[in-house]
Amino acid sequence: MRPVASPQRGPSRRDFHKTTLLAATAGGWFSLPQSDLGAAPAVNDRLTAAVIGCGGMATIHAQHQLEPHFHIAAICDVDQTRAEAYRAVAPDAEVVGPDYRDVLERDEIDVVFVTTPDHWHAKITVDALRAGKDVYCEKPLTFSVDEGRVIESTLAATDRILQVGTQQRSDPNFQTAVALARSGRLGAVRKVTVAIGGGPAGGPFASRPVPSGLDWNRWLGQATMTEYIPERCHGNFRWWYEYSGGKLTDWGAHHVDIAMWALGTAAKGKVRIEVVRSEHPVPLRNGQPTQADRYNTATSFDIRCRMQGGAELIIRDSAPDLGFENGILIECEGGRYFVNRGKLTGKPIEDLSQQDLSQALTSDLRGGRPVMSHTRHFYECVHRRQQPISDAASHVRHLNLCHLANIGQRLGRDVHWDPESRSVIDDPEANRWLRREQRHGFEVV
Ligand SMILES: NC(=O)c1ccc[n+]([C@@H]2O[C@H](COP(=O)([O-])OP(=O)(O)OC[C@H]3O[C@@H](n4cnc5c(N)ncnc54)[C@H](O)[C@@H]3O)[C@@H](O)[C@H]2O)c1
Structure with a gap:
């Protein structure tokens, strides 16, 4: 089979792709232009967030995406060096843990970003949903087929919002x-x-x-x-x-x-x-x-x-x-x-x-x-x-x-x-x- 040829683009298509490319190219993947983001919310409309797992992906989130819609108030990592280093991108945040359940006990936290390695995603997500938090969990949401069942039944029982980090x-x-x-x-x-x-x-x-x-x-x-x-x-x-x-x-x-x-x-x-x-x-x-x-x-x-x-x-x-x-x-x-x-x-x-x-x-x-x-x-x-x-x-x-x-x-x-x-x-x-x-x-x- 032949490779698929690039199409010639007309002006409107170029505009369309300009937006897309800004969003999708390496480094700019998360940076949709402001016109697509709409007006920033008033400060008291921002959601109070916790980040669990302060590594590479969490850093990208903090640098490119979370402000102005989320205020990161708590951060948690099982590696204290990483948690402390993350304050460079979330200067107002308090380091909590290393047990993530200490984060989930905090009433002021509305949403939790789960950015740990894959084998922790389901456990932390399920515990967070049960603690009354809405969750953005990085992909892949599950580590096994069975974990999917647990997450789905927890979601049905808790009526919370769960988004997976499949930004494509x-x-x-x-x-x-x-x-x-x-x-x-x-x-x-x-x-x-x-x-x-x-x-x-x-x-x-x-x-x-x-x-x-x-x-x-x-x-x-x-x-x-x-x-x-x-x-x-x-x-x-x-x-x-x-x-x-x-x-x-x-x-x-x-x-x-x-x-x-x-x-x-x-x-x-x-x-x-x-x-x-x-x-x-x-x-x-x-x-x-x-x-x-x-x-x-x-x-x-x-x-x-x-x-x-x-x-x-x-x-x-x-x-x-x-x-x-x-x-x-x-x-x-x-x-x-x-x-x-x-x-x-x-x-x-x-x-x-x-x-x-x-x-x-x-x-x-x-x-x-x-x-x-x-x-x-x-x-x-x-x-x-x-x-x-x-x-x-x-x-x-x-x-x-x-x-x-x-x-x-x-x-x-x-x-x-x-x-x-x-x-x-x-x-x-x-x-x-x-x-x-x-x-x-x-x-x-
Ligand atoms: N959406 C995307 O395009 C995209 C891109 C990169 C990574 N990711 C996902 O993000 C997740 C993290 O990837 P990464 O590259 O940032 O990994 P990383 O190893 O850099 O960071 C993970 C952090 O989680 C911490 N951690 C581990 N267990 C923990 C626990 N129980 N409680 C609190 N902290 C814990 C680790 O100490 C580490 O600092 C992965 O699941 C990955 O698939 C998604």
């Missing part, structure tokens, strides 16, 4: 790509191919003494107690199955989510997840890494998800034969087009009218609201008591495919998924993998 859903390029697929103008969606990068190989890494200020036991949470290796911890946790799902959940949470959103009803029903190719940087035995001192998540993969209705979703580390290394190629009966951060190309995009590009096509996806940043959208939803564009139920449904792809890769076989019963058909061992072993005291229940 608030980006006009991705919204246009999804709305066009779902509009039916190009006929049925036949196939969506996503490329999300492969994880790195790395190691052997040496064990070290736990740095002062870091509560390693608390950082590990539900994961098995193990010696401290710096590369297991800050930033690099995503390359270890003990704390993450590698690229499948790190970037799959973004691109597989958009692909499934675009597929819409074409993705309904049972799915056969076929592992065409998969490589790990360490040998696996019974799905478990056999070496403890190296990254262990998949470095390359080609996963084919066959939907009951005939549509296909292909998840790859890279798609050089299709002309891209990161992004989403959507193929419909009547044409195909490509989208990633900062790019939306292909003949069907060129053919869109000015009316389409003036937000009309995408308005329904946003519940009739104008384009705005993902965190501003969360702010609006908290005030209006509406579930947001990155709602928990659809995120969990889409992310489950990423978890299942990992289960298939780790067990070395295809899995046949029934989303209704949330079970793998005729595979008791794979069904045991829907839940993770959780250390006593850190269970997500």
